[in-house]
Each structure stands twice: as structure tokens, then as C-alpha cells.
Amino acid sequence: MPKAFTCISCTQKPCRNTSPGTFEICVYGVSFFNRDGTVETKEPKVPLSTISKNLRHEINPILQTIIQQAVKLDESLSTREIDLKNPLSVIIGSTVILDNFIQMITGVHEFHSSPALKSNKRIGLKYLIEHYFTLYTIIQEEGRAKNLSLVNNISDKHYINECSDFVEYILAIFIDNAWKYSEDNSRLNVNLKTVGEKKPKLIFTNVSKTIPSNINIFESGSKVNKDSKGFGYGLRWAKDLEANYNALVKGNDEFKINHVQVKSSSPGFSYQHFELENLKILSDEK
């Protein structure tokens, strides 16, 4: 006689209908084993938030160990300047990408940032864009764009100094997206456009396959191509970061990320404009 199943998240109890000797994960994410008719839950449902909270903390020291060992071979290495011709620098860059990815997984479920503690470090905008473009060049995959070039029209004088970590993540998402989805041999253009008295708009423009109008690319798990490898969370995280930025940066008009698609002359392809409105970008220009 099977034991009474006490998993509180389930009323259907599909595990009871499995064959003895079955090890499965049910539709509610609970692992179970059917031992001669008795269902044993092997682990409680582990929320993604629990996993994500610990993920960076567990893996980050390992990434730092990789960096530590690489630096023993080349003391000039830096996470802030990646030289694609130096294998050790590529290793360093790869750890930074991994760390970004873990932050995204963590952040998608519950972004961890305290209202009292935000990064107000000054970082040059032009440098940031070039840095992440170089960084994500490291990933070489069949599905990614080949020969994507960057046209960075941002002046040296522009910088950010509030929630700079949020901005870094957002820029990394759009640049990685460009690498993932752009047409081969195309360009990623980055511009700062000012219209009248309004704050400048930071715009990322690339060319990719046209996105069907019924797809909300900022929705969690949203994928234009269902067979693609990605999870479809990157742009959703960008929106979370947008909301957190607005909560933390005071005295600023609402920061918004918009997407505008404009058909290009190539059939089946469109220009994708990702517009960052009211991002607090400062300038040394008078």
C-alpha cells in the first residue's frame, strides 16, 4: 500500500501512477522515487531563489581562483582590459562573462541590491561599451553573429556615476544580444541622441531577423526562435534592472528601456533599436 503523499504543493499526485523503480521530477519540480509502490520525495521543491541566492557566493571564489592562477603567469592581466590575442586575458574575460551570467540568473528571480548600498563609481560610457563588446567577442558559437563590428559614437567625456553596476549589466545584455542575433557582417551602432531639451537617449542599433509582432521580447522566457539555446531571460532582467534603477536613483526622470523595430531593405531583416531613455549620463563637457 503506497504511503500517503504529503507534498503540499501537489493535489494531483501524478507520482502515484508511476511504475515501481521510477525516478522522476514531477510537474511541480519535486524529485521522487517510486520504491516498490511507495513514493519517496528525494528533495523538497527547491525554489530558484534559494539556488540563485547561493550560486554566486559558491562559484565566485572559484572564478577568482582561476584569475589568481592566470595572474601568476602574467602579472599585467586586468579584468578591465581584455586582450583577445592573449590567451590568459581571454581566460580572465571568460570568468567575467561567467560572473555576469550568474548575476543574471540570480537577478532574474530576485534582484539583490540594497537601497542603501549602490555603486556610485564613475565609469566612462565609451569605455564600458567597448569593454563589453570585446568581452563578448570571446564567445565563439555557430549561432552567433560573425564579423560583427562596433560603431561607438559615444564621446570620451560621457560617464555614469550612479548605479553603475546596473548600467553595466544592462549594456552587457544589449551587447551580448547583438552578438547572438545580429546578421553576419553587420554593425552594432551605439549613439547618444538629444532631442530638444530632453535628456540624451542612449540607443543600441543592430540588424537581425524580423521579430514577429506577437512576441514581447521583454517577457520572461520569451524566445523568437524556440529552438535557440538561450533561456529568454536576458531582456526580462534588463527590465528588472530598469525598475530597480528607478527605485534607487532619485531626482531623475523615469528611466525607460524601449524597443523599436524598423524593417530594413533586406527581406526578413529589421533594425532593432534599443533605446535607453533618461539614463543619468553625465558629461565633462561644459
Next chain:
Amino acid sequence: MKNKLISSLGKTLMRLQPLKVVIVDDVKTYFNEQMLNLAMANGNLKIERYYKCDQNLLNSFANVERDIIILDIKGTIDKNLGNDGFDIARYLANNTNTFIVITSAHKYHLKNQNNFGDYVLEERLLTPIDFVEELNHIINLYLKNKIGFYKKGIYRVGKYVYKISTST
């Protein structure tokens, strides 16, 4: 030649009154020996590295004030002292003038906490060169925001002289 002399003068002045930096982090790969050696190479910093804070160490922070402390939040504090590094930060903020830098490998640990820190060091993946750059930034904030302009006078003059020598 002139720049070299000015640079040497600046460094000598900074060495006369080196800044005292203490780091408490339980993971040895962070703030490792190579990073600290590079940071101390010019002799204008004295860095102490600890892996856990107990009562003796905490007393020492209060009795012999350091200029800057870099505190990891998790796993660095004896249970009888408190829950985490924020307890140390609170104590130091209330009893010393030490510039408090808090850090954690996971931002979750920085969530919803009262701010007893002067700076958040959130970039955890650092090469020695990155660490020196970050530390210079922290030192500038310390000199500018934490202490009166008349304090650490010799160090400030040395730093200014050194800066001139590298910019001309």
C-alpha cells in the same frame, strides 16, 4: 630626471605616514598575497590580512585605529560577536573613524541592510592591477570624504607631489 626626483619625493613622503589598511575575508583567494604585495610595493600602505574577526581583533581595531578596513560580510565573524560583518561595521562606525568598505561575493548579502559602510566594493573578480586601482579609488574617497583636510598631511602632500610627477 626631474620627474623621477619629484616622483621619489612624493613616494618618500607617503612612506613617512603610510596608510593602515586591514582586510577581513575568509576566502584566501580574494585579496591574496600577490594582490597585497603589489599594493604595498611602493611602501605607502601597510596592509594587514585576516580571515576571521574575533574579540581580540575587534578590540585591536578600536584601540589602534586603522585608516581603512575592507570587510567581507559572510563567514568572517566569531559567533559570539554577532551575525555577520555588518555587526563589525556597525561597531566600527560607532567607535572609530575608520573608512569602512564592505564587500560580499553575493549582493544578496548586501540587501536591506542599514548602511554602516562608507563604500561598497562589489567587484569581486580582481587581478592585482585591478585591486591596486580599486584601492587607490578607496584611498581618494577616504582622504576626501572621511577625514579632515589637516589629517594625514604628510601623506597628502606626498600623494599630490607624486601625482604631479606622473601627470607632467
